[in-house]
Amino acid sequence: MTPRTVRLCSVALSLAIAAPRALYAQGAAEPDSVARPAAARADVESIAAIMSAVYDVISGPAGPRNWQRFYSLFVPGARLIPTRHDSSGTHLHTMSPEQFVQRTGQILQREGFFEREIGRETNSFGAVTQVFSAYASRHGADDPKPFARGINSFQLFNDGTRWYIVTIYWAAETPDNPIPDRYLRIAH
Secondary structure, eight states, X not given: OOXXXXXXXXXXXXXXXXXXXXXXXXXXXXXXXXXXXXXXXXHHSSHHHHHHHHHHHHOBSSSOOOHHHHHHTEEEEEEEEEEEEETTEEEEOOBOHHHHHHHHHHHHHHSOBXXXXXXXXXXXXXXXXXXEEEEEEESSTTOSSOSEEEXXXXXXXXXXXXXXXXXXXXXXXXXXXXOOGGGSSEEO
């Protein structure tokens, strides 16, 4: 490399490091600044454990949920992203775990909601784990038919001591987009 190329690379690297810090100093919220409560070891010791914990904590009869347990499952900066379909197309709504609780907490206070996993496909590469988790949602635990089904796409991370949820990105099943059979079994 020429001395000029080395200087340009050095300047580019310095800007890449300094720019985010400058933005945060100007008042932008740093995405990793939200502290999370400690998780119960049993909730985060394996992929199966964290998947079970997230479905368990949001499910139940009308009433409060253990939101501290919910928050403990996520890495700081995590996102929940539902897709929505309407006459103008398909849209995303990105939320933090706290925004998800603000949006759904009151509904769950008034209405029962039981979501259970009906199939899973897991793939990992290095630190990246992707879980396609098919779900069925019911208002009552014993309802014979779910009111909704779909796929939750979980991105998980293990730091060597525990599992974290990085993202939950989901879409509901529709008549023209049914859940493929391959996702209706538990595959690890």
